[in-house]
Amino acid sequence: MHIVALAVVVPMIGAAVLVGIRLWSPRLLNDLIAGGVALAVVTLCAILLARSAHHPFAYWMGGWRPNDAVAIGISFSVDQLGAGMATLAAVLVAAALIYSWRYFDGADGLFHALMLLFMAAMAGFCLTGDLFNMLVFFELMGAVAYALTAYRIEERGPLQGAINFAISNSVGAYAIFTGIALLYARTGALNMAQIGHALDGHPADPLVIVAMSLLFIGFLTKAAAVPVHFWLADAHAVAPTPVCVLFSGVMAELGLYAVARLYFTIFAGALGPHAEQLQAILVALGTVTAIWGGVMCYAQRHLKRLLAFSTISHIGVFLCGIGLLSPRGLAGVATWVAGHGLNKAALFMLVGVLLHRFGTVDEFELHGRGREIRVAGVLFGIGGLLLSAVPGVTSFFGKSLLDSAALEAHDPWLPAVFVISSILTGGAVLRVTGRVFMGWGASEREEDVQVAGAAREGDEETTRRDHTPPLMLAVPAVLLVGSIVLGLIGGVVPGIERAAAHFHDHAAYARWVLRGQPAHFVPVATSHVEAFDYLYAAGATVGALALAALTLFGYRLLPRTPSAVLGPPRTALAALRRLHSGHIGDYIAWWTAGAAALGGASLVLLR
């Protein structure tokens, strides 16, 4: 199974070739090489996904297999959720590269090379079974992402976004590194299965809990959970559109993937007796993130920033799902992540269409102007509905699984959090559809709810054009179709449920990685979607539509509303917005507070 290593090696070689020939190679050649390599990696990841369906397997670099269940070498431990995440990342890189054929006029070979390196780092991150190896791929992913964010280095927005991104994520990476060092001190191992095996059977002591907190806060920085999320809105709002597609579609989710992977492979044995308390901590973090992101999303008029906050809100929902620590919760998150990744990628691409054509991404400056490109309007509206998890699409199946997982875990209020997130994020995107593509609602002067400044400089295009290349609409259309039908394909959702059950099995993981024993899993009872789920999800979509309609048509009522009703929410919202100051010192102060809170809560509750 050497193709496991190829999924990382091939894009790295492709990147090196692109850098080597970039002084003379024409744009077309760059596009062909990068596109070809990306499609090859999609194929490789899809093969891994198929091969690991029933038997996850470990590949040992250089043939350094474990000796009597003691791992010395470095493994890629391939199971279906890991391979699935790698496939999603590869698909989005391929889509972003195809999209940028016509979008990114100034892109030379360096851009393509960076995209391929990004792809290699994400694939390695998903597939590796070694904790330190995971950190190296995390850092590689970070370094490439900082460079891509600041790709237009002559503009102020991308510069500031990249600086905030790089410092925040580096601090997160150092927390992870310290956590790894502590675990190595305790167990003498770096392979995740080996560490987990060594920790099993002993109650978790403070050292293990501190290591866990450091690892989790570091990966949650990448995932952008409140209060370590501030960098995300800055970076995602200013990075070039094809890069945003990857940031929001899959990179943030990889942070959560790492949290889940680490818990189930390393800590599940030692922390098993305290699972309920850990569940409370993670679900609380997720709930705050989901609501915070949703409110901030709704309050934006800068469209890329709006989508960035909607990602934060969804990250909160996913964190709740992982925090339930059950196979069903994991399956719900995995399903929803697939649907959300394709959908969010398409939405960013459609905002890129607006930017390409009109030179702005400000909701009010674009008022009614989107009528020139009706296709984009239809697609954007569909994207909004998908974001609210409209019944029948992939994200809906994920949400139903999460709902039933929440009820099983006796958190009956959690589905309400999911619904609020769906209404706020879906409603915001539908509102934009109405205002930009239909010309509904207030234009700049009449509106007094939104107080932020217009979309500032720092976006990649400032020229106006009078046409949109069809390819730039075709790619998001294909992704949206994928986001709709993926969950409807027979066997996909039950397959994800089975994969999640395998991912969840701590003891079996150690056996198949360290002893190479084929895993024997108990067949999983898959869940069914009831009529009630459809009705309930339809309610969320109707809520999103109603919220959008209320904003677009209800603003005339505002002057007649007594200020006692509007005052407090407005003050609260203004205070919330002021926290997103763009100042790196503030962000790191929040990071420190978040790390201290997570570590403190864990030390108190998990012992």
Next chain:
Amino acid sequence: MSFLPFAVAAWLFLAGLYGIVSSRSLIRAILSLTVVQSATYVVLLGVGYSKGGQAPIFADIPQTSKAVDPVVQVLVLTDVVIEATVTAMLLALAVQAHKRFGSLDPQDLRALQD
């Protein structure tokens, strides 16, 4: 195993964080970031140290001699490389920020506040 390296590491980590939070210059913030990172080196070297251990180069010492753990040193080396890359890139961004914003004070970087 002595407690001292871990206390030093915790101190370095927090001092570095304080440096980033309080910096009025991006250069100082970036250097503070490298202070945070040096905390991780101290932790690792503290983990791998063994009293009376020699450098783990077995070419000129007997195979059975007591040596410090080479794995942590490899980890540190790997991360030194990563740190060099990230620091170089951040400093390049800081130079560019000085050109575009006319200042290195994070408070004067005002392209992105909400």
